[in-house]
Amino acid sequence: MAVALVIATGLCIISFTIINKKDKPLTADANNGGLYLPGNFKAIVVIDSLAERARHLAVNINGDIYVKLRFPDSIGGNVALRDTNGDGKADIIKKFGNYDDKGSYGTGMRIHNGYLYYSSQINVYRIKLNPQTLVPDGEMELIVHDIHPEHEHDAKPIAFDGKGNMYVAFGAPSNACQEQNRVPGSPGIKGCPLLEEYGGIWRFDEAKPNQLQKDGFRYATGLRSVVAMDWNTTENCLYVVAHGRDDLRLLFPKLFTAWQSAVLPAEEFLKIKEGTDAGWPYYYYDPIKKKKLLNPEYGGNGIIQRNGAKYAQPIMAFQAHWAPNDLLFYTGDQFPARYKNGAFIAFHGSTNRSPYPQAGFFVCFVPFKNGVPAGPWEIFADGFAGRNTVVSVSEALCRPMGVAMGGDGSLYVSDTEKGRVWRIFYAGDKSKFGPAQLAKMEQRKKLPNFKMPDQLRNNMMTGMLKGGAKVYFTYCANCHQKNGKGDGNLFPPLSGSEWVTGGKYMEKDLAIQVVLNGLEGPVKVKDRPYNSVMPKHNFLSDNDVAQVLTYIRNNFGNNSSLVTAAEVKKVRTTLGLK
Structure with a gap:
């Protein structure tokens, strides 16, 4: 069966045909591509490895996949994937989109209003999708340019509100606005000047070329590093899952233990409205005490709260250093009804919980109702790391990075280590999906990749070092x-x-x-x-x-x-x- 589409573009009418790939049922990989999934969810590896690895991804209505490459080269910073026979595997792979700023941290990749938008560390580009071709053949337009040089936390995620506006996060080149960045004991700068141009989200015209940061509007502030960001169309509001600060013990060893540094602060799931201030660099959120506390750079000691309550509080707090790197509100119909309008979050996995096991490395699901979580977070997809205990992050086989929804409601997940892409789909009776199907996934929360480490029993270096x-x-x-x-x-x-x-x-x-x-x-x-x-x-x-x-x-x-x-x-x- 084929579906004929007609799209009006200005004075022209373009018609084209999309093969309905649902006519050919997908066959899951024998082990779901290494993933653990709830109930009758299944997975297939679309592509096993991209040499340039992967960051975020987007999926067109016809099933074509566009992946932001982690290590761009002279051919391009993106890759286009197409499955021509409907078996779920990509058999056409083409790189495109060459640009000069080739840092490995640029991450944005979204399809919006017939355009493919993508970002490097300092630029946001777009290119018109051509319904007749896999690789976009239009002119690459520079939409936003950041005049600052590349720096840490420079990811440039993007989101759209459907009203002609685009939102871009500008990460801060600092851990906590110290006078000397990441120098032990260095105090924070009063009235942190970085907040003028960093540590927040700016709103731009989605179609106007060559905008600078000064042409945008600072929509929200107090956000050190945001990579996971999406517009919730049901609530008509922006949401982010923000990275918490690092190195409490390294920078203030007299105030914080290695265990505190491993479990603090939280990764914050936040609802972002115009004028939101999440409190960085002055405050962090303690997921154990469930309150925002004063950062040590500004006189905090792990106890002092001061004015923490006046800043935006998370709608949900996740364990420290899990690295939330993508957020997607699911609007499809393929999955059981409980997933509709809920949030999928890709946790890339921690790097700085030593001497305790690293943690995260999974795709999370948060059910939603009336704009807030309707229950605790769930493990939706696990097994990316290939092991239950990750001591050093390089031991992780794969690390989930991006999530995207296909036109049929499938969920696609990209990986930064192998350049792997999975397609997750549901293959059972949706009406019978419920708590029983989730029970096995809930048990996985007891594994080291998820549980809060015990201060003594889980310290892997006790008595070993000199x-x-x-x-x-x-x-x-x-x-x-x-x-x-x-x-x-x-x-x-x-x-x-x-x-x-x-x-x-x-x-x-x-x-x-x-x-x-x-x-x-x-x-x-x-x-x-x-x-x-x-x-x-x-x-x-x-x-x-x-x-x-x-x-x-x-x-x-x-x-x-x-x-x-x-x-x-x-x-x-x-x-x-x-």
């Missing part, structure tokens, strides 16, 4: 991970890194300089781009620096000479440090 290893796991493992392989996105690997072992880019003295003086991207490590901040560690003694560098240079597959305290002292003196 010397350079102790310094490493105290100050370095949160970012570079226990196995030294980084997170593959923000934080580079130390394993086999030319920055660690010397060679093409660095000798030993420069490695010492990086530890003492810190480093701010963008940089390349093992030919991959990274753009985050390594704080100064000049507060460490010469002996501590020597021990941790010796540990790093002789672990994780590295085999290099030791570093002495005298060598560290010499570099410290050269840099004019005390």
